[in-house]
Amino acid sequence: MGISDERWYKSGHYKFSRDKVLHAKRCVDLDNKVIKRFKISKVYSGVILLNGTYYNVIYGKATSQIGEARPGSLVWTIYNHSLPQLLLIKSKRFLFITNERYKSIENQFLSSWKHQNKLIPQIFKIFKIKNGNLEDRYNIKRTLVERNRNLANKPFNGRRMTAGNEQKRFHGTSVVCKIGETGKLCSSNKCAVCCIIKNGYKIFETNKNFQRFGKGLYFSSTSSKSDDYIKNNSGSSYKVMLLNKVIVGNAYKLATNCTGLLHPPQGYDSVIGIPGGNLNYDEVVLYHEDSCLPRYLIVYR
Numbered sequence: 598m599g600i601s602d603e604r605w606y607k608s609g610h611y612k613f614s615r616d617k618v619l620h621a622k623r624c625v626d627l628d629n630k631v632i633k634r635f636k637i638s639k640v641y642s643g644v645i646l647l648n649g650t651y652y653n654v655i656y657g658k659a660t661s662q663i664g665e666a667r668p669g670s671l672v673w674t675i676y677n678h679s680l681p682q683l684l685l686i687k688s689k690r691f692l693f694i695t696n697e698r699y700k701s702i703e704n705q706f707l708s709s710w711k712h713q714n715k716l717i718p719q720i721f722k723i724f725k726i727k728n729g730n731l732e733d734r735y736n737i738k739r740t741l742v743e744r745n746r747n748l749a750n751k752p753f754n755g756r757r758m759t760a761g762n763e764q765k766r767f768h769g770t771s772v773v774c775k776i777g778e779t780g781k782l783c784s785s786n787k788c789a790v791c792c793i794i795k796n797g798y799k800i801f802e803t804n805k806n807f808q809r810f811g812k813g814l815y816f817s818s819t820s821s822k823s824d825d826y827i828k829n830n831s832g833s834s835y836k837v838m839l840l841n842k843v844i845v846g847n848a849y850k851l852a853t854n855c856t857g858l859l860h861p862p863q864g865y866d867s868v869i870g871i872p873g874g875n876l877n878y879d880e881v882v883l884y885h886e887d888s889c890l891p892r893y894l895i896v897y898r
């Protein structure tokens with residue numbers, strides 16, 4: 598069934614087929630590195646260059662019959678790298694990421710639900726957000742921050758930092774459509790969730806209300822705090838929350854309000870709000886739109 602390391606490496610052309618047949622000249626991952634390891638039991642995503650256009654390829658293992666593919670068959674989806682869309686990462690048909698990754702997202706969401714007065718919710722679905730243009734901009738920004746600060750492997754919150762001190766943080770906002778149920782993006786400009794997935798975070802479209810650390814983009818590691826900011830005008834009983842990759846870089850820590858900020862203090866890339874002073878729960882504020890990438894959409898109630 599499927600693809601071996603040998604074929605992956607040695608064939609200059611690669612044939613994908615599902616409902617169409619395509620020939621790939623080059624297989625790289627999202628960081629533009631040639632994919633070296635390939636095990637059929639796992640799930641990979643990659644990008645192929647076809648006639649000047651980048652296409653993403655998502656591999657999954659069929660867990661039930663899909664068309665001609667029997668359970669255990671390797672199946673794949675190809676789509677234009679520039680087109681924003683959602684992929685259901687776990688369903689009866691496909692597992693688009695590894696079980697461990699799914700569990701770690703679920704665990705991050707549930708274990709950071711800290712508000713005692715709010716019932717712990719149940720996750721209904723998780724989508725992976727694919728938007729090649731945003732990913733490209735984010736990766737460039739991350740490389741720049743790392744080049745300036747040299748953070749990889751330095752200690753942070755009891756762990757070692759990755760390049761750019763990348764973290765996964767939640768963001769709750771308004772939604773007017775049933776994206777959590779359908780997986781389809783709407784065209785309303787009042788739907789902040791869909792606008793963020795399509796166009797990324799925009800500093801001047803954020804909340805005109807009180808902003809504790811000035812004009813920035815606000816995220817939290819506390820899911821129940823981000824839940825407070827959700828305005829669910831969709832008519833759906835399911836809520837949706839974004840889990841984002843954010844480039845924290847060198848963080849400036851603040852425990853008291855500083856509402857006039859337009860950018861982090863000199864030498865810093867972000868502001869972290871520390872609980873204790875004016876804050877009950879943590880937040881991280883980014884002042885550059887390319888520093889935040891919507892990555893997963895968690896659907897729950």
Ligand SMILES: [Zn+2]
Binds near residue numbers: 772783
């Ligand atoms: Zn929408």
